[in-house]
Amino acid sequence: MKRIIVLFAVCLAVGQITMAQDIEEDLFDLSLEELMNIEIVSASKKSESSFKSPLSSTVVTKDEIMASGATTIEEALRLVPGMVIREETNGNYDVHIRGNDNLPPGNYVFYSENTMSLVMIDGRPVYNYINGGTLWESLPIGLGDVERIEVVRGPSTALYGPNAVTGAINIITKTAADKSISANGNAQLGTMGTNILDLSLGSSLMDDKLKIRVSGNLENRDRGQETYYSFYHGDYKTGDQIPDYTTGLVGNNFPNPSKSKERKGANAFISYQPNDNVNLSMSSGVQESLAQSVFMETNMSPMSNRSTTSKYVDVKGDIYGFSAQISHNTSYYNILAGTGSQTSKFDSDINTANLEYDLNLGKITLRPGINYQQAVYSDLSYGGGESRGYLNAEQTLSNIGYFLRADYKPFEKLRLIAAIRNDHYNTPESDYLSYQFISTYNFTESHMVRAVYSKANRGSFVIDSYANYSYGDGITRPFIQYLGSENLELPVMTMIEVGYRGVLNKLLTLDVEIFHTETSNLTSFEPTFLGVDNFGLHLIYAYDNLDLKARQTGTTFSLNLAPSSKVQLKAYATIQQTKLQNYDKEITPVIIDPANGILELPQIERMDVVHKQTPSVFGGITGNFRPVDKFNLFAGDCTT
Amino acid sequence: MLLLTMVSIQVAWAQKEKYHSILIYNFSKYVKWPDAQSSGNFVIGVLGNSKIEKELTDMASSKQVNGMSIEIKHFAAISQISGCHILYVSQEESAKIDEIQARTKGQAILLVTDKPGLAKRGAAINFVEVDGKIKFELNQQNVENRGLKVASSLSSLAILV
Numbered sequence: 001m002k003r004i005i006v007l008f009a010v011c012l013a014v015g016q017i018t019m020a021q022d023i024e025e026d027l028f029d030l031s032l033e034e035l036m037n038i039e040i041v042s043a044s045k046k047s048e049s050s051f052k053s054p055l056s057s058t059v060v061t062k063d064e065i066m067a068s069g070a071t072t073i074e075e076a077l078r079l080v081p082g083m084v085i086r087e088e089t090n091g092n093y094d095v096h097i098r099g100n101d102n103l104p105p106g107n108y109v110f111y112s113e114n115t116m117s118l119v120m121i122d123g124r125p126v127y128n129y130i131n132g133g134t135l136w137e138s139l140p141i142g143l144g145d146v147e148r149i150e151v152v153r154g155p156s157t158a159l160y161g162p163n164a165v166t167g168a169i170n171i172i173t174k175t176a177a178d179k180s181i182s183a184n185g186n187a188q189l190g191t192m193g194t195n196i197l198d199l200s201l202g203s204s205l206m207d208d209k210l211k212i213r214v215s216g217n218l219e220n221r222d223r224g225q226e227t228y229y230s231f232y233h234g235d236y237k238t239g240d241q242i243p244d245y246t247t248g249l250v251g252n253n254f255p256n257p258s259k260s261k262e263r264k265g266a267n268a269f270i271s272y273q274p275n276d277n278v279n280l281s282m283s284s285g286v287q288e289s290l291a292q293s294v295f296m297e298t299n300m301s302p303m304s305n306r307s308t309t310s311k312y313v314d315v316k317g318d319i320y321g322f323s324a325q326i327s328h329n330t331s332y333y334n335i336l337a338g339t340g341s342q343t344s345k346f347d348s349d350i351n352t353a354n355l356e357y358d359l360n361l362g363k364i365t366l367r368p369g370i371n372y373q374q375a376v377y378s379d380l381s382y383g384g385g386e387s388r389g390y391l392n393a394e395q396t397l398s399n400i401g402y403f404l405r406a407d408y409k410p411f412e413k414l415r416l417i418a419a420i421r422n423d424h425y426n427t428p429e430s431d432y433l434s435y436q437f438i439s440t441y442n443f444t445e446s447h448m449v450r451a452v453y454s455k456a457n458r459g460s461f462v463i464d465s466y467a468n469y470s471y472g473d474g475i476t477r478p479f480i481q482y483l484g485s486e487n488l489e490l491p492v493m494t495m496i497e498v499g500y501r502g503v504l505n506k507l508l509t510l511d512v513e514i515f516h517t518e519t520s521n522l523t524s525f526e527p528t529f530l531g532v533d534n535f536g537l538h539l540i541y542a543y544d545n546l547d548l549k550a551r552q553t554g555t556t557f558s559l560n561l562a563p564s565s566k567v568q569l570k571a572y573a574t575i576q577q578t579k580l581q582n583y584d585k586e587i588t589p590v591i592i593d594p595a596n597g598i599l600e601l602p603q604i605e606r607m608d609v610v611h612k613q614t615p616s617v618f619g620g621i622t623g624n625f626r627p628v629d630k631f632n633l634f635a636g637d638c639t640t
Numbered sequence: 641m642l643l644l645t646m647v648s649i650q651v652a653w654a655q656k657e658k659y660h661s662i663l664i665y666n667f668s669k670y671v672k673w674p675d676a677q678s679s680g681n682f683v684i685g686v687l688g689n690s691k692i693e694k695e696l697t698d699m700a701s702s703k704q705v706n707g708m709s710i711e712i713k714h715f716a717a718i719s720q721i722s723g724c725h726i727l728y729v730s731q732e733e734s735a736k737i738d739e740i741q742a743r744t745k746g747q748a749i750l751l752v753t754d755k756p757g758l759a760k761r762g763a764a765i766n767f768v769e770v771d772g773k774i775k776f777e778l779n780q781q782n783v784e785n786r787g788l789k790v791a792s793s794l795s796s797l798a799i800l801v
Contacts, residue, residue, distance in 0.1 A: 032666045032797055178770065 054417055054438045054450055056082075056153040056499055056513040056556070062146055062174070067624055067632045071188060071196055072219075073143055073171060074136050078638040080151045081511075081572035082556045084618055085638070088293040090192050091221040091261040093136055097153055097167035098556070099576060099614030100493075100517070104524050104548055106586060109297045111524070112613070116165035116458055116491065118156075122173055122283065124314045124327045125352060127163055129375040129397055130335055131296075131463045138308040138331075139171075140265040140287040142217025144186050144198025147174040153556070154515065155456030155493045157434035158419035161371055162399060162459035165493045165519075173283070175271055176202025176211040193222030193258070213269040219261060223292060226257040228303045245298035246343055246388075246471075254305065255337075256292065263289035279318040286311040296336055305337035321358040323369075327351070343390055343469060345382035350375045364408045371401040377462045390482075395466040399425045399459060413442045423457075427465045428487045432457045446503040451496075457521075458491040464523055464543045472538075478594045479538040482525075489521040489545050511558045519550040527590040527601055537599045539592065547582040550611065556619075566626050573619030578611035585609075615639070659774050660767055661695035664726060664752060667765065668705040670794035673725055674748050674787055681711040683723055685749075687740065688716075688730030696728075718743050726750045729763070737761050748787045759801045764788070768799065777801045 058080045070076040074093035078085050084096040094101075094113050102112040115132025118125060121141060128135050149171050156164040176182060181203055188196040200215035227236040232243060239254025256262075267285035288309045294302050310331035317324045329350040336344035356369035375397045379389030403421035410416070417438040424431050436454040443449070467484035497515040504510055522545070529540040554576025561569040584604045591600040620638030668682065682705040686693045693714060700710035705725075715721050718739050727749050729740060734755040741762040744751070752765045759766035759777035764786070766777040778798030783790050 032663075032670070032794065 054415065054440045055156075055452070056497065056515075058082075058151045058153075058558075059148050060151075061148045065143065065146065065149075067626075067634050068622070068636060069634055071143065071190075071194075072136075073139065073141075073146060073149065076143070076146070076149060077151070077169070078620060079622065079636075080149075081558045081619065082153045082513075082574050083151070084614065088295070089223055089260040089291075091137075091194070091219065092291045092293040092295075095134070095136065095169075096614075097151070097169075098515070098517075098552070098554065098574065099578060099618075100166050100519060100550060100552060102613035103519070103522050103550055103580075103611070104546060104583065105580075105611065105613055107524050107526070109294055109302060113295065114166070115461070116163065116493070118160055118162070118164035118168045120160070120168065120170045122281075122314060123170060123316070123325055123354075124312070125161065125163070125350075125373070126329075127459075128333075129348070129350070129459070129461055130333060130346060130377065132163075132458070132461045135289075135291070135306065135308060135333075137219075137261055137263050137289040137291040138287060138310065140267055140285040140310070140312065141171070141173060142196075142198045142215070142219070142265060144184065144200060144217060145173045145215050145267060147172045153513070154452060154497055155434070155454040155495045155517070156436065157423075157456035158403065158421040158436040158454065159405070161401060161421075162373070162423060162457065165456045165458050165491065173267075173269060174200075174213065175269065176204050176213040178204050178208045180204060192224055192260075193220060195220050209273050211269075211271045214267070215269075216264070216266045218264045220259070220263075221261040222258050223260040228254060228257075228301050230301055232300050242300050245300045254292075254303075256290065256305065259290065260292050261290070263287065263291075277320050280316070282313070282315045284311070284313040290337070298336065304335075306333070306335045307337045308333050323354075323356045323358075325352070325354045327353075343388060345389070346377050346379050346391075347381055348375060348377045363410070364406060367405040369403050369405075371403070372398070373401075373459075374398040375462070390463060390469045391466050392468050393466065395462050397425075397427050397460055397462060397465070399423045415440045425460060425490070427460045428489065432490060432492070448501045450499045450501070452499075453494075453496050455492065455494045457493075460488065460490060464488055464525075467543060474533075475535050477536055477538070478592050478599065479533075479535070480541065480592070481531075481538065482541045484543045488523055488543060491519060491521045491523070493517050493519045507562055509560045512555065513557075514555045515553070517550075517552045519552075520548075522546050522548050522550070530599060530601060539590070539599055539601075546584065547606075548584070549581040550578055551581070552576055552578040552614075568624045568626075569621075570623070571619070571621045573617060575617050576614065577616065578614050579608065580611050581608050583607055583609050656769075656774065657690065657692040658695045660692055660728075660754065661699050663767075663774065663776065664696070664728065665699055665703060665705075667750065667752070667794065668726065670791040671750055671783075672789040672791075677725060677748055678706065678708075680708065682706070682708040683711045683713055683725050685713045685715055685721060685724035685727045686730065687718065687721065687727060688733035690728070690730035690732075692728060692730075724749055726752060729753045729758075731755055734758060737763070746786065750786075750788060751782070765798075766801075775799055 060076055060079050064079060065076045068079055072091060074085055074095055077083050077095055082098050084099055086094045088094055096114045097117045101114055110131055113133045119134040126139055151169050153167045156168050160168040184200045186198045197218040200213060202213040204211050227238055228242060230237040230242045239257045240252060241250060242253060243250050244253050265285060265287035267283060269283045271281035273279045290305060290307045292305050295306055296304050308331060310329060312329040314327040331348045333346045334344055351374045353372045356367055359366040378394035379391045380394055383389060401421050401423040405419040408416045419436045421434045422431055434456050438452050440448060440450040463484060465484045465486050467482050469482040472479040495515055495517040497513055499513040501511045523543055524546050525541060525543050527539055528542045528544060531538050531540055554574055556574040558572040584606050586602040587605050588603040590602045591598050618639050620636060622636035625633040684696055693712060696712045700712050703710055713724060718736060721743055731754055734753055737758055751763045753763040754767045756768060759779045762782060764779060764783045768775050768777055776798055778795055779801050
């Protein structure tokens with residue numbers, strides 16, 4: 001059990017390791033009073049065990065988040081090497097791991113959003129299956145609920161399930177302190193109409209075996225302007241001047257012109273650990289959110305609103321080597337609130353179940369498991385049955401996965417890890433095999449090399465698979481259809497990676513990873529067919545697989561300097577290049593000109609290019625100065 | 641992912657021993673032993689198996705207490721306990737606290753334990769964890785019964801029981 005825990009352990013920010021090394025020396029010089037104020041939990045995370053982590057990964061703790069002054073979970077991820085964090089409007093972000101974003105380039109804005117990373121809260125996927133990715137503002141928890149964030153870089157479907165293609169982010173929530181009653185609060189007011197509130201109450205009962213925590217969070221932000229760019233006018237206009245793209249009518253299409261983000265959530269967490277072999281926990285919560293950003297454009301404006309309400313329940317149990325988790329989420333989404341009011345509303349039900357078991361066979365530890373995920377989306381309650389929705393139906397995506405993870409340590413310095421997983425999807429109805437083969441070799445206590453060969457795949461989305469939307473009545477022109485495909489092959493990434501982690505001296509620690517990935521089966525949404533019916537030509541936009549291959553080669557390094565226990569400096573950067581093979585570039589655009597009877601497909605030219613949308617270099621520099629325990633000065637600059 | 645959440649707990653314990661060893665070193669500065677024990681080596685005994693022994697051994701190689709070299713002694717059984725300034729009782733031996741008391745009664749030994757409740761059952765100092773920080777309980781009566789004296793600067797930082 002212990003070994004397999006370490007096996008899948010996420011390593012910690014390399015900088016922290018240096019800090020630990022240095023602290024060990026300095027601790028003897030600290031006064032007893034200072035010693036009593038050291039938090040062992042966070043300090044312990046900066047220990048040798050994290051140093052031996054087999055994966056390219058980083059943990060950001062609540063203390064680091066607090067020291068950095070981050071106001072959102074997405075901002076806190078800027079402390080993690082290898083991340084591209086783009087702020088789209090005030091407080092709204094698109095988060096990528098290592099890039100591979102905006103594929104294929106030149107397509108719709110929503111293709112620039114990351115759909116290939118898996119985000120979880122306490123192991124529960126919080127994935128948007130409408131068009132993929134994560135709607136960060138719709139997470140039910142606030143920053144005040146976060147104990148730590150674990151980030152794994154690189155294809156990790158075999159370990160974490162579908163969609164962990166470029167990596168996985170797991171947000172671990174806090175448990176109540178070991179006190180009969182505890183309360184925490186954080187209120188922030190700022191410019192741009194920013195106000196943020198996190199409150200929680202905790203209670204530990206029965207000798208701290210039973211822990212209960214309830215929390216609430218609130219966040220409001222303004223855009224800083226009330227106008228929108230209008231494709232229709234070619235200029236900035238107020239929202240009431242821009243037509244709804246489905247009806248052509250002007251009106252109250254942007255009802256919250258000044259807001260960029262509004263969200264609120266409430267959660268309850270209960271855990272019960274009667275003994276070392278049994279640990280049960282349950283969490284449940286509700287949330288409501290609105291975000292106004294460049295998430296999904298229409299032919300009227302690049303800006304749109306999206307709103308969500310949802311509730312969830314998540315139950316977990318670790319019982320004598322068995323780990324089980326079951327979750328349910330019910331949501332309402334309007335992904336184009338205001339601007340495409342008749343088309344974009346959905347109800348969803350998402351269910352997940354996971355069961356794993358530890359089998360310790362001496363030198364080898366096995367962890368077999370089974371996983372089921374189901375996402376049901378319907379727009380039938382919102383006029384979908386009358387051909388006005390994107391789906392006009394209730395559609396279900398599901399997959400069942402079987403996996404086996406093995407950890408083998410033939411001798412002290414060498415560890416071999418293999419994880420293999422097969423998922424059977426209902427859409428497309430086929431099987432996908434994913435794997436991760438990992439080896440680590442410790443030359444000495446201070447120097448470790450690691451190598452990973454892995455393959456992962458994304459899951460499917462309802463829009464890509466089941467879009468069935470028509471623009472026009474089918475009689476008058478233009479008549480345009482937007483059609484999904486149930487047979488789209490799922491995007492797949494393979495990776496080979498080598499890494500080195502070393503304590504160079506007691507002040508300096510280095511972590512380097514060099515990776516090469518190849519991504520294929522990407523999809524696009526293009527005008528691809530001109531059909532003919534009784535009333536003339538009509539245009540079909542179809543979701544389709546591409547011959548495009550994206551090959552990324554890069555390196556991420558993280559350097560940590562801790563000249564004393566009071567000062568910590570960290571620099572991290574990723575240098576990468578992504579080459580695209582078989583990129584179909586539009587040379588001329590689609591022409592829809594019903595007044596002149598012109599309907600033309602775009603002209604395409606196939607080419608190999610260097611992908612420009614992921615920066616060649618991105619990273620950050622941070623510094624912490626903590627002269628006394630209760631004061632910390634943070635300075636940081638991140639470029640993404 | 642459940643696994644990941646357990647990692648920190650696992651790691652925390654490994655690191656805890658290091659802090660305990662540093663605190664034990666600090667205690668030696670704030671406790672006064674009888675003059676008869678102020679020469680020779682400063683002996684720290686460890687009863688039972690604990691990772692702290694390695695941490696203490698590492699520390700002993702570079703530190704001194706009042707000019708005395710530090711010697712770490714391992715006691716596999718209660719019957720082996722003899723001649724130490726500080727005795728650390730591993731968690732696995734904690735249940736035998738009454739037996740340990742009987743064996744060391746009257747000896748000038750600072751008895752250090754790491755299990756809830758032991759400061760009330762004979763230990764001089766007992767490590768506890770409060771809000772993720774290591775604290776220690778101090779039972780002054782148990783200290784004085786063994787002819788030791790504790791500086792007020794130590795007792796002011798302790799949870800007195």
